Amino acid sequence: MTQAPRIRLLTLFFVVMLLGLAWLSQPIMAQDYQRLNLELPERQINNTQSQQQTENFSPELREVRYTLQRNQGLGHALQIVADNGNLLWRIGRHENAHYFTRLRSGDEIIMWLTADDELARMELNRSPTLTYILEMNEELDKGMTIYAEHKEVKTRIVMASGEINDSFYLGVQAVGASPRTIMNLADIYSWEVDFVRELREGDEFTIVYERRYIDGQYIGDGAILAAQLHLKHRNRTINAFRFEHEGELLGYFNENGDNLRKAFMRNPINYTRISSRFQRGRYHPVLQEIRDHKGVDYAAPTGTPIYAAGDGTVKFRGWGRGYGNYIILQHAGRYETVYGHMSRFGKFKQGQRVKQGDVIGYVGMTGLATGPHLHYEFRINGVHHDPLTVEFPGGDPVAKELQPVFAQWAGLLNAQLRRTDPSITQLAKLFE
Ligand SMILES: [Zn+2]
Structure with a gap:
């Protein structure tokens, strides 16, 4: 790559990142940052969800759900539909028939039936982001439309911090993070900290991480963007900043750009x-x-x-x-x-x-x-x-040409991490 396009790319990356951060710094404010778990907002989201659903179709339609058992196909689900004689055959002739004919046991077919038990609409949620839909068109002489609907996953960035009391797992879970996020956090730090030997009661952590939503409904956590682990008894604080470049995850690095990953794992086994x-x-x-x-x-x-x-x-x-x-x-x-x-x-x-x-x-x-x-x-x-104390060679640090970009990024994330600390306000103020 020549120098000019690289600089242009870096600039572009920079702009995108700053835009992202302008947006990022917003949701982390007051209402998203909490030491308690995040149950309440989700319950509210669920309520609006069910309201939307009943508004979707005319009230005279009846909703029926059928879960396929082993060796069952669409024909089994359609048995409830009146006048289903050639319905399966007609679906089979549609160019998108495979949305509803390539089924496996456990698939749930959702049908909306008219007062006469005729099929008006049918859905299959293939994944959280992909729904197959069949709509009967009464006007078009009982023709039908079969199409796929892709839903957008929206990401919100939240922040949580807490204390480790009974165990690392329970400590992180108590602030509302998913099991996946807990595992990710343990992975990020596994090179630096031996969770069996080194964590003590009262150690503290802070995480800035993504929560993913579809139609306002929480579907799971995304990546951890930044984390801080404070080992109180050893007076040691370890920061971790996720760093991506051109869509590729380069790793988690501390504020100096050192890779948290080492060339060697501290323990080559999950031991008792x-x-x-x-x-x-x-x-x-x-x-x-x-x-x-x-x-x-x-x-x-x-x-x-x-x-x-x-x-x-x-x-x-x-x-x-x-x-x-x-x-x-x-x-x-x-x-x-x-x-x-x-x-x-x-x-x-x-x-x-x-x-x-x-x-x-x-x-x-x-x-x-x-x-x-x-x-x-x-x-x-x-x-x-001694394998327990020997200094390991590090993984690759942030590459020289990316250091300015990383420094900006880490600085902003670090400011967010420090928002939990009331004694430090100077840096955080810059991003309010
Ligand atoms: Zn031995």
């Missing part, structure tokens, strides 16, 4: 507890002698998936004395990770490439182990490091 830490001179329970423990043991049930901590190649897959079934992954440069005591291997063979997060095997207790656990080692230039 850490049964043994990295240490020099540990009494080995099976060998019954003093040895260094050169990794971390994660206790987890047999069969728990083990993930590749980072992108790399399977350098070794096989049996080792002590390790049992084990795998060594070779990562870019000088890094190696080792996974021991597996009950069985995943699909990746020696020499094959793996991506971060691929399942390379399953927890077991092969080799020298007293119970099912993953023995995990992290080596740099062949030297063992």
Whole structure:
């Protein structure tokens, strides 16, 4: 790409973003930001919805719903319609017949019948945004129209903040975020924070995220645009700003443009507890002698998936004395990770490439182990490091040419995040 179009693109991107933000800064004000859950506004929206529906068609029409069972088709739904003799055949001749003939069990056909039980209208909600509609035209000698209606998804940006008390999940759920948003938030921070070991009661979070609506009805959450996690006990605050460029998600970055994603996952497994830490001179329970423990043991049930901590190649897959079934992954440069005591291997063979997060095997207790656990080692230039504390190389930071755009974007989002903090008003005022 030459310099001129790139600058033009950047400018365009900038304008679009600022327009978006002018709009964004509005809905986050007073009525959208709340520490309580968001039930009330939704109930109101539902009321107006049902009113709209009854106004849609003439009141003398009767609404009937039919859910298809296994091996049923449109003919079953139409049995309630009077004079349905050749109706199925006539629908079948329409150019859009497939909207109503390619059906599966569980599909709900909504029919509106006249006083004489003749079909006036039929609908099938194929997805939240796509409805198939059939309308009978009395004037046109019982002709019919079959068409698709696409609904627009509207996004509102809301902000919520709260405190973690019982658990991270409950804390975020209490402010009205969907399970998906909770998982997304955990994902965004999973590289920086170990949710099992590091979160404490009283830690705080703030999220700016999208809520999606069709016809004013809430259908689910969209992306998290910005988040802040405040680990009170460690006096540490971690910001995360979503950054997209030309429609592509580049990732979540902190205010300095550092990628929150690292080249390695801190824990290559969802574990129940850490049964043994990295240490020099540990009494080995099976060998019954003093040895260094050169990794971390994660206790987890047999069969728990083990993930590749980072992108790399399977350098070794096989049996080792002590390790049992084990795998060594070779990562870019000088890094190696080792996974021991597996009950069985995943699909990746020696020499094959793996991506971060691929399942390379399953927890077991092969080799020298007293119970099912993953023995995990992290080596740099062949030297063992503590996997729980070693500094990981980061993912790609914001590219140099995008830094000015990112700085603007992060600055605006950061101002929104800080609106919860009464001591900071200066920055936020700029966007009111
Ligand atoms: Zn171990």
